[in-house]
Amino acid sequence: MKLINRIIALTLVMTFNIIAQVKHYEVRELYLIVIGILGLLIINLIVNIVKYKKDFITIGISTISIIGIISIYLFPILGEIYVKNVIAFFYLSLLLIALLPQLFNQEPFTIEISKGGYPESVTKTEQFLNINILIAYLWALIFLMALVLTIIPYSSDKLLNTILSTALPIIPQVTIGIFAAVRLPKYLMGRVKAKPYKFESIEDMFMAMPYGLNKSEAKGVDTLVQFCLMGKEKVEGYFTIKDQICTYTKGKHKNPVTKIISDSKLWLDISNGDISGDEEYLKGNYQVEGDMSILLTFGKLFAPPSSTIKEKKIKKNKREVFEYKKFEPKKIKNIVIFDGGPRNNKFSKTTFMTDNFTKGAIEAGANVEYIKLSKMDIKNCSGCYNCWTKTPGECIYKDDMTELRRKYREADLVVFSSPLYIFNVTGTMKTFMDRLLPIMKPYMLSDKYGNTLHPDRFPELGEQGFLVFSSGGFPEVEHNFDGLKAMYHGWNSHSENAHLMGEFYLTASEIIVQPVYSKRRELISEACQKAGKQVVEDGYISQELMDVPSKLNITKEIFKSQADMFWSTMDGKKAYLSSVPRIK
Ligand SMILES: Cc1cc2nc3c(=O)[nH]c(=O)nc-3n(C[C@H](O)[C@H](O)[C@H](O)COP(=O)(O)O)c2cc1C
Numbered sequence: 001m002k003l004i005n006r007i008i009a010l011t012l013v014m015t016f017n018i019i020a021q022v023k024h025y026e027v028r029e030l031y032l033i034v035i036g037i038l039g040l041l042i043i044n045l046i047v048n049i050v051k052y053k054k055d056f057i058t059i060g061i062s063t064i065s066i067i068g069i070i071s072i073y074l075f076p077i078l079g080e081i082y083v084k085n086v087i088a089f090f091y092l093s094l095l096l097i098a099l100l101p102q103l104f105n106q107e108p109f110t111i112e113i114s115k116g117g118y119p120e121s122v123t124k125t126e127q128f129l130n131i132n133i134l135i136a137y138l139w140a141l142i143f144l145m146a147l148v149l150t151i152i153p154y155s156s157d158k159l160l161n162t163i164l165s166t167a168l169p170i171i172p173q174v175t176i177g178i179f180a181a182v183r184l185p186k187y188l189m190g191r192v193k194a195k196p197y198k199f200e201s202i203e204d205m206f207m208a209m210p211y212g213l214n215k216s217e218a219k220g221v222d223t224l225v226q227f228c229l230m231g232k233e234k235v236e237g238y239f240t241i242k243d244q245i246c247t248y249t250k251g252k253h254k255n256p257v258t259k260i261i262s263d264s265k266l267w268l269d270i271s272n273g274d275i276s277g278d279e280e281y282l283k284g285n286y287q288v289e290g291d292m293s294i295l296l297t298f299g300k301l302f303a304p305p306s307s308t309i310k311e312k313k314i315k316k317n318k319r320e321v322f323e324y325k326k327f328e329p330k331k332i333k334n335i336v337i338f339d340g341g342p343r344n345n346k347f348s349k350t351t352f353m354t355d356n357f358t359k360g361a362i363e364a365g366a367n368v369e370y371i372k373l374s375k376m377d378i379k380n381c382s383g384c385y386n387c388w389t390k391t392p393g394e395c396i397y398k399d400d401m402t403e404l405r406r407k408y409r410e411a412d413l414v415v416f417s418s419p420l421y422i423f424n425v426t427g428t429m430k431t432f433m434d435r436l437l438p439i440m441k442p443y444m445l446s447d448k449y450g451n452t453l454h455p456d457r458f459p460e461l462g463e464q465g466f467l468v469f470s471s472g473g474f475p476e477v478e479h480n481f482d483g484l485k486a487m488y489h490g491w492n493s494h495s496e497n498a499h500l501m502g503e504f505y506l507t508a509s510e511i512i513v514q515p516v517y518s519k520r521r522e523l524i525s526e527a528c529q530k531a532g533k534q535v536v537e538d539g540y541i542s543q544e545l546m547d548v549p550s551k552l553n554i555t556k557e558i559f560k561s562q563a564d565m566f567w568s569t570m571d572g573k574k575a576y577l578s579s580v581p582r583i584k
Helices: 001-029 031-052 055-073 075-083 086-103 110-115 126-151 158-167 170-182 184-188 200-210 264-271 279-282 292-304 347-361 403-409 427-432 482-493 509-513 515-537 544-549 556-570
Strands: 223-230 236-240 245-250 258-263 289-291 334-339 369-374 413-419 464-471 498-506
Touching: 001 031, 001 055, 001 075, 001 086, 001 245, 031 055, 055 075, 075 086, 086 126, 110 126, 110 170, 110 264, 126 158, 126 170, 126 184, 158 170, 170 184, 200 236, 200 245, 200 264, 223 264, 223 292, 258 264, 258 369, 264 279, 279 292, 279 334, 334 347, 334 403, 347 369, 347 413, 347 464, 347 498, 347 515, 369 403, 413 427, 464 482, 482 498, 498 515, 498 544, 509 556, 515 544
Parallel strands: 223 258, 334 369, 334 413, 413 464, 464 498
Antiparallel strands: 223 236, 236 245, 258 289
16 A cells, blocks of 8 residues: 555656646646646645655655645746756655655665565664665665756757656666665675664574674684574574575584574573673583584674774784794704693693693604603702802702703703793792703803803703793783793893794683683694694794694683683682593
């Protein structure tokens, strides 16, 4: 019926236009016909307003025409202009219809037309509204073009002029207009900013999700997520996400990448952002089978591009380019690892890295000795300098350090492995480093950079490399590992024969044992193994491998909320090590 209203209005306007084209301003003398058209337009408009209230298309077309026709008798100057430009006024009414509703907080005129191609759950979202506002503005531009093309004088020949001014305005409408109607909404879905929408049911949400896939977040994602939801709404269905396209299929897939089993109300609340998915998962309120890493990104994949400010990007200083030592291939045969952490390899994230490094190095043919410093008898340096004076190279303490110093100096490659404790190595590691003093002589040397250093007591043993492995609970390297780094860079620049070959800093270390981080763990273990192999086979370690442990696959905001939530579940309740998953 609404459509019939519109067609009647359009037909009346076009009929009047034809008469006006033939009779020109003399049209005003055809009282019966003009008043008849005017009367029908008014009746049609009243019927439309009473029945449909806000059908802006009929209201717009009719109102402008009614004013134009009335002015023929009441305001002759305006009336004459109208009679000469009926089509131009028609496009003016369309321009206003396209432009005004959204400016007055009404739905844009396109929404009604585009609603047809989408489920109701999509058409209710803010994203859908915002897309339609954009499309309405595009239509306003098209109608403006049509208006201009209508009033341009093309030729002195009246007939030719009429044909051109009628035909040309149609071109932008059928070209740009069809593109706007058919291609644009699909393209803009998942790209236009909007606030997340709260769904009332799982069914609504699942139907809408394929349309709401956030295209930029979905780049490179190739997965299949099966949902088995129980409770109020029993739903079995799966989402396939590939090539930035998401499809939803009802039923069970034989081979899902991830399977989520949950109560439907719980999943709806999580998806609507009313409760925390991480917290519910940790409480065991829903289960995830298969690849859990999707949980870290699932929310982002279906959140509309946010209009809120993204995580502040800290201006980073240019990364200092450090030249790590490279030796000739196969020079490194004997490696010794000094582990300064208190935890064993079931819990230590630093040892997790060095264990993997060891695997790679052994595979490449090196001998690797692992020494847990906390199990050794190592006294604190007394500062007596007897190792530099009375008994050169010998410490006053006859503890395990005598043997450890020998092992240190004889290795082709030394690995310093220490957790990050208060922005530096552990006390155990520091004590060990202090007690290495006897391997230097007290005299002063200057290197080519002007650094002052002590000569090597055993230059005949030649050059050796060293590596640093450390893990910190905070998510950043900058201003966190600075102290530890400075110490080992100092060791590098102030040693005659010990050269830094690489550094591995694992950030946000404690959470990597959680199942959702299995992918990150895998990448780290792979990188460390490759580094072990590379340093033995090629004599150096590539920067890309060193960078892997400090790469976070989540934002700091997500890290913070997960960490806080995790610690709150432990606070005053549980012993840490007996409650967290082991790394090995
Ligand atoms: C005494 C202490 C001090 C710590 N200080 C820091 C620190 O300054 N920065 C940091 O990122 N993490 C810090 N942490 C967290 C540890 O670095 C983190 O738990 C790391 O995984 C420990 O290494 P591990 O797993 O090899 O034992 C500290 C932990 C402890 C127990």
